[in-house]
Amino acid sequence: MSIGGSITPTEPARHRTDRLADAFFERVRIRDEEGALELIRQALATGADHETILLEVIALVQTRVGVMWQANELSVAQEHAATHVSERATGLVLEHGLARIGSTDRRGTVVAACVEGEWHGLPVRLLGDVLRLRGWRVTFLGASVPAHHLAVYLQEATPDVVALSCSLPSHLISAHGMITAATRTGVPVIAGGAGFGPDDSLARALGATLWAADARSAADLLERELPLTLPWPVEEVLAPPAEYASLVRRRRDLVRSGTEHSRRSYEARGLRLGEAALDRTVEDLGHIVDFLATALYVDDEKVFTRFLDWTRVVLRTRGVPLDSVAEVLLFLERELFDYPRTCAILRSGRALFDGVRAGGDARGRSFASLIRDSGLP
Amino acid sequence: MVSASIISESAPWERGGSKEEGSLRPTSGTNGSGRSSVEARLRHAAREVGNILQPERLVEQAVCSPVPEVADLCLLFLPEEGGAVRWTGAFTAEGDLRRIVTTEGVWPASTALDVNWLGELLDGARTVVEPKPDDPVEGLVTSMVGEGALPGALRAFAVPGLPRVAGALVVHRTSGSFATDIEALTEYAERVGTALSSARMYQYQARTAATLKAALVPEPLPVIEHALLGASFRSAVEAERIGGDFYQVNEVEEGFDFSFGDVCGKGNDAALLTGMIRQSLAALRLVEQDPQRLLELLNVLLLRTDPEKFSTMLLGTGLPLPGGGLRIRMAGGGHMPPLVVGVDGSVREVVVGGLFVGALEEAVFRTVEFTLEPGEVMVAYSDGVTEARNPLFGGQMLGEQRLSRLLGECGSMPAPAICDRIAQVVDDWLDGGEHDDITILAIQARPAGEGGTG
Numbered sequence: 001m002s003i004g005g006s007i008t009p010t011e012p013a014r015h016r017t018d019r020l021a022d023a024f025f026e027r028v029r030i031r032d033e034e035g036a037l038e039l040i041r042q043a044l045a046t047g048a049d050h051e052t053i054l055l056e057v058i059a060l061v062q063t064r065v066g067v068m069w070q071a072n073e074l075s076v077a078q079e080h081a082a083t084h085v086s087e088r089a090t091g092l093v094l095e096h097g098l099a100r101i102g103s104t105d106r107r108g109t110v111v112a113a114c115v116e117g118e119w120h121g122l123p124v125r126l127l128g129d130v131l132r133l134r135g136w137r138v139t140f141l142g143a144s145v146p147a148h149h150l151a152v153y154l155q156e157a158t159p160d161v162v163a164l165s166c167s168l169p170s171h172l173i174s175a176h177g178m179i180t181a182a183t184r185t186g187v188p189v190i191a192g193g194a195g196f197g198p199d200d201s202l203a204r205a206l207g208a209t210l211w212a213a214d215a216r217s218a219a220d221l222l223e224r225e226l227p228l229t230l231p232w233p234v235e236e237v238l239a240p241p242a243e244y245a246s247l248v249r250r251r252r253d254l255v256r257s258g259t260e261h262s263r264r265s266y267e268a269r270g271l272r273l274g275e276a277a278l279d280r281t282v283e284d285l286g287h288i289v290d291f292l293a294t295a296l297y298v299d300d301e302k303v304f305t306r307f308l309d310w311t312r313v314v315l316r317t318r319g320v321p322l323d324s325v326a327e328v329l330l331f332l333e334r335e336l337f338d339y340p341r342t343c344a345i346l347r348s349g350r351a352l353f354d355g356v357r358a359g360g361d362a363r364g365r366s367f368a369s370l371i372r373d374s375g376l377p
Numbered sequence: 378m379v380s381a382s383i384i385s386e387s388a389p390w391e392r393g394g395s396k397e398e399g400s401l402r403p404t405s406g407t408n409g410s411g412r413s414s415v416e417a418r419l420r421h422a423a424r425e426v427g428n429i430l431q432p433e434r435l436v437e438q439a440v441c442s443p444v445p446e447v448a449d450l451c452l453l454f455l456p457e458e459g460g461a462v463r464w465t466g467a468f469t470a471e472g473d474l475r476r477i478v479t480t481e482g483v484w485p486a487s488t489a490l491d492v493n494w495l496g497e498l499l500d501g502a503r504t505v506v507e508p509k510p511d512d513p514v515e516g517l518v519t520s521m522v523g524e525g526a527l528p529g530a531l532r533a534f535a536v537p538g539l540p541r542v543a544g545a546l547v548v549h550r551t552s553g554s555f556a557t558d559i560e561a562l563t564e565y566a567e568r569v570g571t572a573l574s575s576a577r578m579y580q581y582q583a584r585t586a587a588t589l590k591a592a593l594v595p596e597p598l599p600v601i602e603h604a605l606l607g608a609s610f611r612s613a614v615e616a617e618r619i620g621g622d623f624y625q626v627n628e629v630e631e632g633f634d635f636s637f638g639d640v641c642g643k644g645n646d647a648a649l650l651t652g653m654i655r656q657s658l659a660a661l662r663l664v665e666q667d668p669q670r671l672l673e674l675l676n677v678l679l680l681r682t683d684p685e686k687f688s689t690m691l692l693g694t695g696l697p698l699p700g701g702g703l704r705i706r707m708a709g710g711g712h713m714p715p716l717v718v719g720v721d722g723s724v725r726e727v728v729v730g731g732l733f734v735g736a737l738e739e740a741v742f743r744t745v746e747f748t749l750e751p752g753e754v755m756v757a758y759s760d761g762v763t764e765a766r767n768p769l770f771g772g773q774m775l776g777e778q779r780l781s782r783l784l785g786e787c788g789s790m791p792a793p794a795i796c797d798r799i800a801q802v803v804d805d806w807l808d809g810g811e812h813d814d815i816t817i818l819a820i821q822a823r824p825a826g827e828g829g830t831g
Contacts, residue, residue, distance in 0.1 A: 033791075076786060080794035087793075116809075119801040143797075144804055155430035156583050184428045186438050255769045276782065282769050286808065 013052075020048070021057045024089070025064055028082045029074075040089045050097040050133050054126050055215055058086050058093075062122055070310075072317040083122060090122075090129055097133040107134065108160040108226055111187075113141040113150060115166045115195075116174040123193060124165035127215040131163075134219055147174065151181040160226050161188050163218065164208070166195035169303045170290040176206045176297075183207060192218055202298055243339045244296040251289050254335060258285040261331050262324075288328055292345060301345045308349045326353035416561045418446045423568035430579040439546070439569045440467035441477050447558070448548035449529075450522050452514070453536070453569070454495060455544040460486030462495065468521050480521065488513055498535040498545045504563060506533045508547075518549050526551045532559070534566035539574040595816075601628040603697040605754075607792030607819040609800040613643075613761075613812060621647035621688070622759045622816035623655060627662075631696055632703070634662065637757040637818050638690035638712065641733075650686050654679075658692075668692040668708035669744045672734055676710070676742075679735025687735035691715065691757055695820065701751040703822040708744045710734035713760065716781065718795070720752040720824075722788030724781045727755065754792050754821035756784060758799070761815040765803045768810045775806050792819035 020043055027036035043053055065082045068074045074082070112128040114121055121143035128138040141153065150162070162182045166175045172195055182189045191208035192215075203211035210225060212218035247254075262281045266273050273281065295304035308325070315322055329350045336342045422442030429435040440451040444467050452466040462484045470476035489495060492513055494506035508514050508531050518526055529551045536544040546566040548555070555562065598606045606626055621640035626633055636658055640650040654675065661674055671692050679687060693707030707715075709729030717725050727747060732740040749755060763780055766772045783802055787795045796817045803815055 076798075077788065077790045080787075080790050080798060084791040084794045117804070119797070119804070144801075155579065156587075158431060158433050184425075185431065186425070186429050186434045252769055256771075275778075279779070282767075283805070286769055 013049075016048070017052055017056050020053070021060050024057055025061045028061055028065070028085050029068075029078075031078065031081055033081075033085050033088070036085050037089060037092060040092050044093065044096045050093050051130055051216070053093050054090060054129055054133075058089050059123070059126055059215070062086055070314055070317070072314075086122060087125070090125060094129045094132060097129075101133065101135060107136045107223070109137045109139070109158070110161055110163050110222070111139045111141060111150075111153070111157065111159040112163040113145040113165070113178070114143045115164060115171045115178055116144055116146050117171045118166055118168060118174075118193075118195075119143045120165075120167040123167065123215070124163060127163055127165070127192070127218055130215050130219050131222070134223070136222075145178070147177040147181050150178050151185065154182060154185045154187050159187060161190055161209075161222060163190050163192070165193040166191070167193045169195045169197070169307065170287065170294050171195055172202065172206065172294050172303070173297055179207045183209070190218055190222060197300075197303075202300065205298055240297045241299070241341060243341050244293060246339065247289070247293050247296060247336070247342060251286075251293070254289055254332065255282055255285045257335070258328060258331055262328075265327070285328060288325075288332070292332070292342065295345050296342060301348050304345050305348050305352065308352050312352060322353055326350060329353070415447050415558050419443065419561045419565045422447075423565055423572075426569055426572045429572065430576045432573065432576045432580060435572055435576050436465050437467070437479055439572075440465050441479060443548065443565070444477055445469045445474060447562070449526070449551050450518060450549040452517065452547040452549075453544060454484075454547065455536075456489070456499060457483070460489055462489040462492075464517065466517065466521055478521075482517075484513070494533050495545055498533060499542050501535070501542050504535045504566075505559060507531060508533055514547060522549070522551065530554045532562065534563055535570075536566045536573065537570040543570050543573055595622075595624050598626055599628055601626065601633050603632055603823065604695055604703060605792045605821040605823055607794070607796040607817075607821070609796040609815070609817045611761075611800060611804075611812075611815040613814050621651035622761070622814040623651050624757070624816065624818045625655065625658075626818075626820070629666075629694075632694060634666065634668075634692075634694045635818070635820060636690065636692050637715075637816075638688050638734075639759045639814075639816070640688040641686060646686075650688065653682070654688060654690075666694065667744075668694060668706055669742050672708050672710050672731070672742045676734050676737075676740050680738060682735075684736075687711075687733040689713075690734045691729065695749075698748065701822070701825050702753070703749040703820075704746065705749060705755065705820075706744055706746050708742050710740070710742055711736075713758065713763070713777075715755050715757040716784055717747075717749065718754050718756060718784045718787055720750070720789045722785045724784045749820070749822040751822050752789055752824040754787075754790075754795060754819050756795065756799070757818045757820075759814060759816040761813040762799065762803055762817060765807050765812055765815065766810060767806050768808050775803060779806075789824075792821035795819050 020039065024036055024039050027033075027039060040053060040057075043057075044050075062083065065074060065079055069076075069079050110128070110131055112124045112131075114124055125140060128140050132138050139157070139159065141150065154162070162178075164175060164178055164182075166172060175191065175195070179189045179191065188209035189207075190210040190212060191203040191206070192212045196203045196211065198213075200211035210218075210221055212221050259278065259281050263273050263278070291304050291307045295301050311325065312322060315325070329346050333343055333346045333350070336346070422439075425442055426435060426439050429438055436453055436455070440453050443451045450466060450468040452464055454462050454464050456462050463481065464484065465479060465481040467477055467479045470478050484492070494508045494512065494514075497503045497506055510528065514531070514533075515527060518529075518531070526549065529549055530553060531547065531549050532555050534546045534548075535542050536546050538544070546562075546569060548562060594612070595608065595610050598608050600606075608624060610622065610624075621642070622638070623640070624635070624637045626635045638654065640647050640654065642650065657675060657678055658671070661671055665671055665674065672690065675690070688710070689712035690710045691707060691712050692709075693705055696704045696706075698704055707727070707729060708731065710731040711733035712729070712731075714726045714728050717727055719725075727745060729743070729745050731742040734740070758780070763775050763777050765775045767775070780799070783799065784795070787798060790798070796819050799817050800815065803812075
């Protein structure tokens with residue numbers, strides 16, 4: 001019961017957030033940068049919660065952009081432009097929030113980084129901003145940080161924890177290198193991002209100290225668990241199988257002979273692969289072999305099949321013939337006939353492409369570049 | 378659904394193997410006697426400590442590692458200037474053997490002077506000492522693990538440094554003795570000393586290198602009224618490949634000026650030259666704004682400094698046009714022509730020509746002028762971009778053609794996003810291979826109807 005009948009019932013916060021997310025998304029979609037930022041400014045001015053804007057408006061909008069991209073409803077340029085607006089919006093929220101908390105409440109120091117090869121910097125930046133707003137000191141090393149840079153950085157700095165983000169499973173091997181680099185020098189690692197999959201099993205296998213599904217639970221977890229002492233595993237966590245080592249050694253040869261194979265099969269059909277198409281073939285082969293190697297490395301064939309399943313959707317929405325992928329898988333299976341585990345994974349992958357129609361021509365884009373752009377599988 | 382977790386329930390730092398048996402055995406140890414497991418644990422601890430080059434973390438690690446398998450409490454004493462001694466201790470948390478607690482403090486010089494065993498160790502007179510009852514160290518022991526812990530077994534070991542003794546390692550066991558472990562502990566203290574010396578030397582080197590590195594890393598771009606700026610800078614990993622790419626944009630009264638370049642040479646020499654060019658430019662701009670004239674002056678200046686040292690360069694100014702868009706005046710010396718990307722994705726080269734700056738006395742430079750329409754963006758890049766090699770292609774370079782093709786997909790993207798995109802594609806192209814500095818600067822005329830602030 002409200003006192004004084006004129007007071008309107010307050011709109012539930014949930015609805016307000018959803019409405020803001022919808023409005024912000026719409027501004028981003030039509031590329032009205034200033035309009036989008038103005039919405040965030042207004043929300044801040046009317047006391048909206050900083051963390052909510054970061055994680056339930058900006059992050060959500062980025063997810064929607066990714067989904068639209070997968071459905072071929074956004075171009076790469078639009079997607080990049082959207083990310084740019086989101087980054088600026090994040091900057092506004094951070095600035096506004098930091099002005100409030102002052103600089104007295106210091107919890108600890110976090111170094112945030114994307115694994116090498118990983119260019120989706122926004123998720124880990126959002127985590128960094130959430131932590132900053134909760135009083136942590138955060139150093140953002142950037143997107144695609146070479147393990148070597150991280151190792152050198154950690155020998156000179158004294159963070160409490162490294163927050164490592166990996167959106168694409170094909171970067172898990174890099175992630176392992178970085179986790180090792182950090183834990184060997186005595187710094188615990190909190191791992192997160194879609195690349196680690198839906199639970200902590202992969203992060204665990206790769207030697208991470210902590211894992212979180214999203215930015216908010218990561219921040220909660222760090223608050224609860226730090227300071228961690230002696231985080232690193234005493235023994236080697238993961239021993240990749242012998243097939244993995246051979247596959248990695250053969251990677252370049254496989255890509256080279258695979259490209260040659262594609263070129264010949266195009267020529268046999270009276271077609272020619274131009275330079276751009278050749279680039280795409282090399283890129284795609286590299287990507288397939290990388291996912292295959294990762295699946296072997298972490299001993300989880302789902303890493304490979306999830307990737308191919310996602311690829312199928314992306315290619316289909318773009319009208320790209322799927323038989324080229326099936327053909328590549330078959331080629332790899334023949335080349336790697338004496339690698340039983342690898343062949344089993346390849347066969348599971350190929351099963352996804354059963355019955356796709358044959359034919360097709362040089363594709364407009366490589367699916368590797370499609371994956372890179374969306375960061376989704 | 379589990380949304381967050383501490384990885385591994387038998388947490389890695391819980392080194393005790395089997396809780397059921399109530400015993401704490403190192404996982405890396407043998408199943409045999411306690412003695413061999415202590416040795417194994419200390420060997421492992423020494424390896425762990427040896428991986429760390431950051432002194433504070435190293436000290437913490439050195440005291441944590443032997444707890445609880447080797448000792449219930451471990452302390453490291455390191456003398457500071459003026460005779461005071463800093464101590465760091467580690468012990469298991471009460472009731473939770475998984476958690477190791479560290480604590481630290483300082484003994485003032487007056488206290489430290491009275492501690493005989495410490496003096497003997499630091500002077501190098503002895504390598505192992507058993508502190509006598511009522512020694513000040515007992516106060517530390519009881520403050521950490523309680524009154525009941527005394528007397529127990531207590532030993533202090535010299536931690537050798539370069540050249541003098543660096544400190545002392547003290548271990549305490551509430552029950553039992555150290556009789557059979559003295560040798561292993563002495564060796565551990567030696568290993569800690571070696572690691573500490575290396576770490577201190579490394580920090581000294583790193584601080585020296587940091588000064589040079591600071592000169593190499595471009596300052597963040599300003600937010601300016603008339604243009605949207607983007608940049609990407611990725612320095613080479615190997616020190617000998619770090620070059621002197623540089624860029625800068627300054628807002629001036631009516632518009633802005635910019636510079637972009639790549640000095641000859643690598644490593645420290647390049648860093649010094651970059652610093653010099655930056656400062657010279659800043660000074661020259663106080664009296665001269667014309668890009669071509671600036672190049673001529675820099676040419677003379679660099680020739681006088683050292684004729685062997687030169688740089689490629691693009692210098693320019695941008696002025697806003699009344700109806701939107703920017704007027705760019707630019708002069709170049711030996712740099713790859715920047716590319717202009719139209720809103721529709723068309724890509725054109727801006728040929729500026731000119732010779733390397735600082736290579737020839739009679740070098741001739743010229744000025745080009747052109748307009749960036751609203752939304753159009755000029756992209757300047759260093760040769761690390763086009764000369765990135767793809768190992769899958771037998772080392773083929775990315776090349777200008779691929780770069781143009783890529784930029785063709787970037788029409789109407791914001792300048793910072795374009796730079797991110799190029800950096801991303803170059804990184805993929807490199808496929809983990811080595812590279813030189815990769816530097817990109819993008820200057821974009823603000824799209825129609827967009828304000829400059831925000």
